[in-house]
Amino acid sequence: MDNTTLLSEFQPKPTKQVIEYERQLFQARFSPCGKFLLASGYDATIQRWDVSGSESKRLNPCLGHHAWVPCLAFIPTTERIVSADSWGQIAVWRYADETPSPVWKNDTAHDGWVRAVAVSPDGQRIASGGNDRMLRMWSAADGKLLKEWPHPEKIFSLCFHPSGSSLVSGDLKGVIRDWDIDTATVRRELDARVLYQLDKIQECGGVRHLSFNHDGKRLACAGQKTPGGGFSTGFPCVLVFDWDDGQLLREMQMGKNDDGFAYDAIFHPAGFVMATSCAFPGKGFVWCWTPQNEKPFFESTSIPNGRSLSLHPDGRRIALLVSKSANGNGRVLVQGVYQGGSAQIHILEF
């Protein structure tokens, strides 16, 4: 499909619905049933909203994590999610309960920062990984450790292939590994090293997000091209690979070299990638790009500082999570109070 046709059919448009949250958030995802929107935060919580009506309704959060909750994932066929925090805890929750409590949790699932969790397509297994360079596989039902094996680098991202046959990891150095789950061995590596750079003395970048399209023929990985240290400047970038032959199909580089990280990239069922990036306040894009075409068919900076995108099961609504936290040196007080950051979730529609 050419870009003009795509744009006429799939142009994300803002609605009046904007959900405000007083702290910063990492990810906001619609539940598979479409009734809930869940978001994991810097404040050790998972926030919930009922989005079934014309206006969102804030629900009781999931409480019990110790620190940042950078990742969450829904467990198919159940009303459960798995989440992980930066102190090594993994927890599974019944997210539809009035006051969710953990079905199970493991405070020492990892040593330190868990950066990614993924759920197998059949909902039976949960994979996790992070700073301790261990890949671990858990029973989704009861949290039993099924398998573990070392990973050569810090794990930044994980996803299962839709067939369930592969677990895919992305690391700090821009290496994507296709793991045979049964043997815990690497079948092959895909090269996303443009998303990493040793800039002077600082290791920068990494594969920040991985996702397959619905039939598993395409893999998108998000990050920053030629990432730099200090101000952490670079081009938001999504690489799309052909999963069968491992070839890079499209390097989706956006904006300028100070537009920050592409933190999220997901496939729309129609085959295009939706992605968002975040950098200093006012920076960053939302864009839609089909790998077959050289240019994106949609790009916008009107809602900058995007951290995640989620497509509602109705195929029409999109939840765009953005960060609202000014940068600046020195003391900034409002009525005598030191100010932190906050978040907004914009509901867009095709």
Place this chain on the structure above:
Amino acid sequence: MLGAAAAGGLGLGTFLQPCVADELAKNDKQVLLIWLDGGMSQLESWDPKPNTEFGGPFRAIPTSVPGIHVCELLKHTAKQMHHLAVLRSVCTQDNSHSAGVARMNRGDPKNRGVEYPYLGSAVAKLLGPTSSGMPPYIWIKPNSGGFKASDAGFLGAKYGALALGDGKPPDNLLLNKSISPEEDELRNELRRKFNDRYAVGRRTQWTDANSYVYELAQKLMKRDDLFDESSFTDKDRQRYGTHELGRHLLLARRTLETGVRFVKVNSYHWDSHGDNFNASESLISQFDQPFAALIEDLHQRTMLDNVLVIVMSEFGRTPKINSHVGRDHWPEAWSIAMAGAGIRKGVVVGKTNDQGTFVEDKPYDIGHLFHTWFKAMGVPPDKMEYDNQGQPLPVAHDDCGPIDELLV
């Protein structure tokens, strides 16, 4: 461990009261300043605030001193905490690099219309070289080296820093193999005659400094072993790390062992406005490992009682995490660590509030720290002052005093 200082070498007596000069001549204290340029986050290092709004993702871990915790990124340093003192109530004036670097290095004295020396030059002036005869002020830094006179301020160029670019000797320092020592001495004799003739009637700080640098070079030429990296053991290289800061801190250890009075080690690119937490993981590990090894080594060599070790930057980093997951510049409430000569062991002094945003008890500026460090080195600042061509100048800020809780 080192003998009496050679007070005459830098004309110490001409600047100080004679009785004080005699006292200082016996001083064998040395200093190592580790400067993390750009600003290390206090929240990811010395003053963690786990599970608070601005605390970030990392855990606080216990240290070798019961009750004192540091960020998990300092896992090696935590084991050396019983040697360290951390001041958590640092509150300084500048949130820009350009002003902050100079002010922190100069100790922020009152403005008297002169450019004050950096700490290394001040110590070179006040204490002179040790009995080793080695240059009093060596600066180990990335990139280029050479003689950096600008640190000396009004003291004059010869109190500047001899910079070892990437730890390498200055260009052409080592004697060309085609020249015998005897021939070299003849060359130097001729040079000295030319210098003396040129200086007659026009002796200034600059001609003086020019001659002085040659003398320094000659002393260094006799210690070319200082620069022989192959003589470090594999175990040392492993313990300090093969990255830039690790190599430079290992060289700093050797430089202190040879008797250099003041050693400064600079590391750059700590200004983590974006992606601060991944940056901190990458950067702080490069500090933590060699710093812990160095403290352990100085202790085992019984040098720590004589060597004052200081770790600082131009400021800390904002509690607030910006949209780029970074932390910006924050002079309001941050931490400086120190150890060794005259400094109490295993203590934390000062406190920030629960959020880490501001100092909760008495804030201390760099002027207090300069008084503290001069006192730790055995320099009584209340009894001495610089004489800048007749202008009396206190060595540190008039309105500040030492922080007694940090001192033995």
